[in-house]
Amino acid sequence: MFPTPIEKRSRSAQIGYQALLPVVLIIWLLPLIAVAVFSIKPDADFTNGNYWGWPSSFELFNNYGKVFFESDMPRYLLNSVFITIPTVIGAVLLSSMTGFALGVYRFRGNLLIFFMFIAGNFVPFQILMVPVRDLTLSMNLYDTKTGLVLFHIAFQTGFCTLFMRNFIRQLPFALIEAARVEGVAEWRIFVYVVLPLMKPALAALSVLIFTFIWNDYFWAIVLTQGPDSQPVTAGITSFNSQFRAAYHLMSAGSIVAALPPVAMFFLMQKHFIAGLTLGAVK
Structure with missing residues (x-):
């Protein structure tokens, strides 16, 4: 086989x-x-x-x-940082809590809620272009970094919850039961018992989400325009004029834009691999 x-x-x-x-x-x-x-x-x-x-x-x-010195590339890079870092923190934090709730507690509708998180991953994001754009316009979030961050957090939380829930279910449940017997509050169990055991998963998920958001181009051009809020993936096209394309500068900008996720992976490589392989064998 x-x-x-x-x-x-x-x-x-x-x-x-x-x-x-x-x-x-x-x-x-x-x-x-x-x-x-x-x-x-x-x-x-x-x-x-x-x-x-x-x-x-x-x-x-x-x-x-x-x-670096004759374009808005530094500004686009800074926009990407302001978009990517809050998105990673928000998505990982929310998915850790939802994964804990769905992985530890037994209640009616648990599996249904979990399936709803999973179902969101199967929706083609292209069909959401018009409604999401209209929603950001109605909420005065169009062409803002805040609107892009909120959308990415909402869209990535489904995958992150799937990742975290499955990881938490592999943890020894006896630790949680022992903490409950000692009278530890549920939020303390989450913060002081579960989160320390989730460090490999948190690192692996952070690298994945960082790469996804930093390299996003579709939503960057749908929900933003101009150097005030566009990330670097969309800002690279600013080297093009109406009648001429500066491909040599676009190539240099692409190399610069690719360096942060590559550096992120190599810095977190040990934790990333540990998070993906933890629990693969008994």
């Missing part, structure tokens, strides 16, 4: 695997490599059709200098 691990395959299969793996990895990274190379090329290389060739001149400091 399951494929044989490569360590147990024949020597020829192992050599073929080791030979093909770098090739497949390079093909997979080829678009990112192309963007990185084009970010240090001059604008003339694009108009001359020099997409994959050697740069006619290296404009690393010139291109990235324009991105």
